[in-house]
Amino acid sequence: MSDLKIRPFAADMPEPIEGESLLGLFGRALERTAIDRLKRGLALAGVQPAGNPSGVSISEKQADALAVLFKVDREDIVRRLHPRGRFDHHSTETIDFFGTKLRTQYLETIFRRVSPRALALSPYHRAIWDLRPLCFDPTTRERLLVTCPVCGEKLRWWFVRGPTYCEVCVTDRGFPKTDLRDYPQPILEFGDEEAIDFVVGLVDPDSGKREAVRRLLPAALGNASNSDIFDAVISIASCLRPEISGKTVFVGRPLRAGHFDGFTSDLLEVAGRMIIGGRDGFAAGTAKLRAHMSERKKTHGLFAEVGPLAGTVNDRSLAPVIRAFLVEGLQKDLTDTSELGLVRKRLGTVKPKSHGPWLNIQEIHELFGVSKHALQRLVATGMVEARRADIELSPVLMNRDEIAPLAALYKDAMDENRAKAVLRVSIAELHELADRRLVERIEEPVKSMLDSKTVYRASSVNAIIMAIKERALPADPSRSIADHLWNAARRLCPPVPWPAIIELILSGNIRVELLRDDGNEWRKWVAPVDVEDFVTLVRLEQAKRPAVPSAWMTRSQAAEMLNIAESSVWKVARAGFLLSKRESRNTVYKRSDVATTARKYIFLPEMLERSPFNVAHEVGRWLRSVGIEPISEWSKSVFPIYDRASFERVLPSMPSALKEINLQGRTLKRVSTDVKRKAVDQIKTGLSPYFVSRRLGVSAKAVTKWVAHFDEYGDVQPAGKLEGHEDYIRSAIEANPSISVHAFWQAFKKDRVEVSYTIMSKFVADLGYQRDAAGRLVLKQ
Template identity: 20%
Template sequence: MSSLVATPMQLVALPLAPEPQESLAGFLCRVAHWNVIHRPWDFVGGVVRWPPVVLRSEALQQLPISLGVDRAVFDRAFRQSHTPGFGSRMMIWGRRRISPASLRQSPYHRTHWQVRALRFCPESWQILIDQCPACDEYLTWFTRSVDRCQSCDADLQHAEAPYVPEEYRRELSLVAQLVTEPPPAPASIDFGPLTAPELFELIVIAGRCLRPSREVASPMQAVESLLGGLRLIQGFPTSVRELARAKANRAEHSFFRRLACHANYRQGRLKAALQALGSPRPATLGMQRLREARLAQGFMTIRELAAKLRIERADLRRLIDVGVLGERAARGRHRACDWFSSEDAGQVESFLKGRVSATAWARRMSLTVVDVRNLLSAGLLSEPSEMARVAFSGLQLDAEIAVKLESELAALATPVADLSGWIPVKQALRRWGGGYKPWAALLSAALSRYLPGGLALPEGMDLRIGDAWISQEALECLSGEAGSQGRMSVVPPDAFARYRPATLSWGEVEEVLNCYPADVARVLAMGFIRRTGSNDDANFDAASVEEFAVSYVSQLEISALAEIPSRMVGHKLRGTGLERTETGFWRRTGLSEILAALATHPVVPG
């Protein structure tokens, strides 16, 4: 019984010896639990704060006596992790971290569980937990037993936690040796004259520079960050040189900037090691290095790509905005379009070649945009993808379909040296009256080989649909004078469906009314047709032009129907009472009388 009586300075009746790698706070909790002391922090009251982080000389003298532990044993157990210096900075004591699997094997708290960057237990390879699975409260040190929750008294030995993958363990065991075993550092990790704690901190810093803390959202990601730092140190200098040659769209790898920042807050050997680790940092920084690197890799600026594609930079930016190149990582508000690879150039070029402006195609084919709309409504042409329609203003065509139509018509067109006996298509189409010309019906007849003689082109001329010729026999067939297909007529506005034009250009008005520019100016001045705006460049209102075409017939249309020169129409009608109106046109209701008069009435001399 006398052995159980405490000495005057000893505070416990049952002194215990520290376990290997046991933390001081865990040791005090274990001693308090065995001696039924409810407040383990009373052991250090007035000496150090709870939980004890740093042991100064007075604490090293008083605590061994209070706990009944040999001074040498106590000093050997806790000096490395709890004395002022490098080791204590690696620790975190705000929360209690445990490994349930290790507690089931030996119910005491290990010091290395509190190492800030070591998020796993090297004994069980289990991820450490700092939160009670029963009540979700964070574990603190205000407890009498390290394997119990201070809030709900749940047994933490039965808590579940994930384990480090098998393929990581061999490498991570080298890192764990730096904090669980006495010096020196493992020979497999050599980075100059560093102590084991210094080398561990170097690995931690390297991992954080590769993967900043804002990207580490889970303990497993923290383990992967530590592994990345180890591999970088083991692969130095090759591993760091590869970062210096990184091809990402940035002036330099962010690793070097973060590393320099960490080096500013370190001293001595560790500072020198951090500076050596960052020594492969590229000498040329900023945009100049970025430009040199990108040009060496064959990248192009937006100016260079626009010049290669022969488009404006604003047009190229618009293509990027609509998603032609997919999602692009922006660097600031104005740098989403900085650098482009040859693959990007090919992708944009392919997109551009996949569509063609209806205006440009109509001009090349010697047609009007209204004629193109007629071909679209009939299905001979089609529009491109939704993205192309958004990216480009104005009516667009699918380039592949347009090229296919051109090739089919070119194969059918016959080069003719002597065009006597042939009639220009545009002149022939005037015979069908004022309105939208039936180009779709005419080309469909040619493609189906219904058109006698097909289409003819002047010898040596490339295909221009509007400049084609047809034979007299074909004209008679289309007019209903031969064959059984019936008379071709102008296209009603409703037949255009969603392609119906709302406005017409000056040239399109001339085609619809079969007239000269002076005739258009005259009827515009008289108010028979209207512009859509007040300026002279505004287009014409299509409805007013359509209405006028239904009511009036022009000199050119009469000339085509009567098959006489247009200048002869007025002379032959002089004195017949069939005079033109003040508009310069004749009433369409009297067209049959006009044609009859032209057929019988001789020319009256001037």
């Protein structure tokens, strides 16, 4: 929106105050107008954020319009915005708070936090109150007020009541009545004023104050930015929270507004002193953590002593200079407390790792990308050399050269559950594929690393899928998607020998065509080129290796026989159609029950393949129109089970499939009344508007409107006054193609129907007529 389209407020606008927030400035300005909502005021400048308005949701491009509306300098708007960005050293998302990059969760954008005593001194909203880690006003040391002490509602930015009032508490005439200045909050007492002023100064909107506090920094942090140091303060303070005193790993920082409730000012005080207080200041913070050593019984060494603080050196979202500072501080602290006689783990470092052959599990994990749990299982097998100290919880060292080949094999390993999911076969069939040397097994010790009974090379498993695609011929476009291999295999006597079928496809004895190349079920990607040859070859294979069907079937086999997804088999069992039992970690189903269910009942996947409907609710709706209801449903319209005989009986009477219909192009954009009535009749018989609309070449929304008009008035709405006059208009134009549309219209409304010239002109164009170079009306080619 340009400046010329924006009218500034007629009222005198207030001048911005140093340190004032953006919404606070807008609120004070709108208080002088008749506008009672903040969003309505911003909308006058074309600013309409999707969520709550804030310095984050308002962009710099909108600053010009806002500056014109509120009659202030553009720079006063821009410097109060909080554009998104990222740390220089990490991809963590940040906001710019008056030149200091802060994590996005540190800024409060929904609720209003105020200091009654500060408002009494000067009634404007300070920007620093919006920082969640700071629960007090830096000037008055007063705890910030978040909820109204009268109504109990949280303070927000919805209404324009002024910075000193609650926006919910109003009189009958709509005037604010609760003055927050009448409810002062407790004053916080600090034992270390210098440390708390240092922390606040790091993010103060005043650039002079931000620069002044840097004089307190140690030399090691001279090159660190205020953003890096404030993030370190919050990280250290997070480790000092009482509720996580017993943690033994790095706990991160508060993420949501509620997480900052326990983030008290004394934590910032201690964290600030650890930054600027040298050895003594750092030791004061670690002493607080060591006071809770008895709560950390499941670890030892540094993590037992200082808990989550030991993990901060590995936090890559901290700036490298900060991590180096923390490493140095912890190393000095360990030296100063050596008389404690504790067994200590080697301290992490941001320096390059040792290049020796013996590495600990963490270093092996980083070097080869192998899971640490897998490495621990590998050590437990005793099949690789490992070194450790005499104590039980000491670090484990492993030889890099010995692990390298195992790591390469581990990365190519796939447990049997994943392998059978890729190939869509049972575990027994997977073993048969291995016996046929189509997939390759992996033995110990890598097998123990995956904690699986049988492990296969992922490359050999994926190679089968790739080979089937490569051998598949392009499918005839006219071939139905329902001709896929899964349906072709239903002509075979169970159990279907899938390992033999895979081998025959890979050997070229069974030729297949590629119907599609998406989804996880490869058996529905391809179709036999000749179904009869396919059935003959597989039956010969079944005769060579007759399989004795067991009384129980796996979930995959049951799904194959019922033509449903594996995840749906248990629903059939839960409905009482199948008898099941547990075998180790897997569930098996009684074969006779599965065969009986497949013979008596039919499920949606097969119904959709055999019917002209492509959507589940369409086939269900049509079946209900002919009096067929599901035998069972998981819930309303979810996983219905139908009687197969009833479905087979009505299958021939279903409407034709879309591909079997020759859709005629419509010469008119308008749809005739007869076509509309026919569409409504089809809807009344149980077809869906979407099903009918596809066969008419119109939108489903249009068909829905026709039905609604029919239900209300008893008939469809006519296509227009000119409906039924098409042939007359064509013959008249062909008899005199040079006639003007205006002259024809005047004659038509005298002899036929009274219509407007616009309707007539558009109707002639809809019939396909246009003027040629000679000025005659001719049909478009």
